[in-house]
Amino acid sequence: MSEESPAKRKGIPHETVIGLEIHVQLKTASKMFCGCRVAFAAPPNTLVCPVCLGLPGALPVVNERAVELAVRAAVALGCTVHPRSAFARKNYFYPDLPKGYQITQYDRPLATDGSLDAPAEGGGAPPVRIRRLHVEEDSGKSLHDRFPETTAIDLNRAGVPLVEIVTEPDLHSPAHARAFLVRLKQTLEYLEVSDCNMEEGSLRVDANVSVRRPGSHELATKTEVKNMNSFSQLSKALAFEASRQVDLLEGGGAVEHETMLWDPVRGATRPMRGKEEAHDYRYFPEPDLPTLVLPEALIDTVTDGLPELPWEKIRRFVQTYGLREYDAGVLSADRRLAAFFEATAEATPDPKTAANWVMGEMLAISNELGQHVAELGIEPVELGRLIDRVETGALSHTLGKQVLRRMIETGKPADAVIDEEGLSLVSDSDQIDEWVGEAIRENPAEVERYRDGEEKLLAFFIGQVMRKSRGKADPERVRDRLARALATD
Numbered sequence: 001m002s003e004e005s006p007a008k009r010k011g012i013p014h015e016t017v018i019g020l021e022i023h024v025q026l027k028t029a030s031k032m033f034c035g036c037r038v039a040f041a042a043p044p045n046t047l048v049c050p051v052c053l054g055l056p057g058a059l060p061v062v063n064e065r066a067v068e069l070a071v072r073a074a075v076a077l078g079c080t081v082h083p084r085s086a087f088a089r090k091n092y093f094y095p096d097l098p099k100g101y102q103i104t105q106y107d108r109p110l111a112t113d114g115s116l117d118a119p120a121e122g123g124g125a126p127p128v129r130i131r132r133l134h135v136e137e138d139s140g141k142s143l144h145d146r147f148p149e150t151t152a153i154d155l156n157r158a159g160v161p162l163v164e165i166v167t168e169p170d171l172h173s174p175a176h177a178r179a180f181l182v183r184l185k186q187t188l189e190y191l192e193v194s195d196c197n198m199e200e201g202s203l204r205v206d207a208n209v210s211v212r213r214p215g216s217h218e219l220a221t222k223t224e225v226k227n228m229n230s231f232s233q234l235s236k237a238l239a240f241e242a243s244r245q246v247d248l249l250e251g252g253g254a255v256e257h258e259t260m261l262w263d264p265v266r267g268a269t270r271p272m273r274g275k276e277e278a279h280d281y282r283y284f285p286e287p288d289l290p291t292l293v294l295p296e297a298l299i300d301t302v303t304d305g306l307p308e309l310p311w312e313k314i315r316r317f318v319q320t321y322g323l324r325e326y327d328a329g330v331l332s333a334d335r336r337l338a339a340f341f342e343a344t345a346e347a348t349p350d351p352k353t354a355a356n357w358v359m360g361e362m363l364a365i366s367n368e369l370g371q372h373v374a375e376l377g378i379e380p381v382e383l384g385r386l387i388d389r390v391e392t393g394a395l396s397h398t399l400g401k402q403v404l405r406r407m408i409e410t411g412k413p414a415d416a417v418i419d420e421e422g423l424s425l426v427s428d429s430d431q432i433d434e435w436v437g438e439a440i441r442e443n444p445a446e447v448e449r450y451r452d453g454e455e456k457l458l459a460f461f462i463g464q465v466m467r468k469s470r471g472k473a474d475p476e477r478v479r480d481r482l483a484r485a486l487a488t489d
């Protein structure tokens with residue numbers, strides 16, 4: 001990540017101030033206030049009922065599982081979870097909002113005052129404060145591409161459970177905002193409260209952006225930026241918007257308080273509509289739902305049941321396995337990768353070697369094939385056995401990598417691949433001498449230079465022999481036999 005603050009890039013003394021609002025879809029089987037199933041890409045308007053359609057007389061009932069997941073997120077983010085919170089109606093008119101209001105939480109949210117440490121480039125940034133975390137329901141979806149010149153409405157998503165997480169404006173560059181979001185997403189995935197799939201809309205981010213002179217604490221006019229659907233779009237949109245505001249101010253203009261839509265095709269933000277003030281929504285307490293009361297036992301159970309969180313795992317990997325912090329971070333990117341690494345480390349004498357194989361060859365293959373390391377069909381104990389063959393000298397590192405790829409292609413264990421394909425290291429001196437002889441015969445000029453004192457050419461000859469053996473010759477023995485053969489006529 002090399003994005004600088006755009007203000008800094010332009011050489012103009014402004015700093016960027018960013019706060020994020022993140023909507024996260026909770027991983028529940030059913031909706032927030034009714035029994036309708038939650039599923040992505042179901043045929044439009046098939047997952048609906050009188051409650052989520054807002055038909056007269058239908059009454060909402062709170063999904064307890066959704067509340068429990070929200071509490072889990074709140075506790076992990078260090079928030080104060082309020083034993084009593086309340087639902088409110090946020091009123092607005094939009095075609096995809098069948099009731100004419102959204103049930104959310106307003107002045108009495110589920111949780112407040114948390115924080116999350118988001119290591120920024122260069123470090124040193126204090127933890128990002130989380131202002132609030134509350135539960136609410138999603139709206140439906142307008143489909144603009146189904147019918148020509150007509151907008152269609154799909155209400156399958158209406159009523160799907162969400163948490164909204166609001167940060168304080170503690171982020172000071174697009175890179176920092178991105179680092180925060182990466183860590184937040186990772187944390188929510190560890191907690192298994194959401195699948196955080198940005199393409200499917202289960203993690204959506206809006207940002208409040210303003211710029212000000214460094215050291216100034218006055219609140220500058222901010223804009224809200226929407227429609228950033230990936231990490232890279234987030235970085236680009238924030239950089240563009242901050243830069244646009246600096247240009248406006250430097251040109252003697254003023255920033256308007258408005259909502260900006262990021263257009264990824266043009267690579268620019270454009271005004272969407274005047275920002276609704278809070279009172280425009282005419283919030284009032286939801287009359288159909290009682291106060292949300294959380295038994296103390298629930299908060300305790302959730303707290304006790306929290307999994308090891310990303311930063312805890314990183315710390316443990318550094319302490320237990322002696323890994324560098326960066327490597328521990330790579331291996332803790334998600335729980336499955338971390339579990340795969342740990343199982344491999346247990347199957348080998350040296351955890352650092354296990355870390356190198358998982359971070360190197362396994363992640364490379366995973367990227368090539370677009371499959372998670374845990375889905376490549378390699379058991380950690382088999383990877384451990386392969387590493388052992390390399391470490392004890394039965395295979396060169398190059399051969400080991402070949403064996404690994406064949407293991408993935410064939411699904412066979414390491415030793416079977418080595419036996420069947422004759423991939424074990426050739427240490428047979430006669431065979432090696434034959435390759436050595438060929439290499440010497442084929443390169444008379446180099447032989448002469450070597451004998452005239454150009455000893456670094458030994459590496460050239462080793463390369464020639466290794467190529468003839470297709471990586472199977474024992475490199476130590478090759479060096480030995482070559483040095484001997486080159487020294488004598």
Ligand SMILES: [Zn+2]
Pocket residue numbers: 031034035036047048049050051052053159
């Ligand atoms: Zn429903």
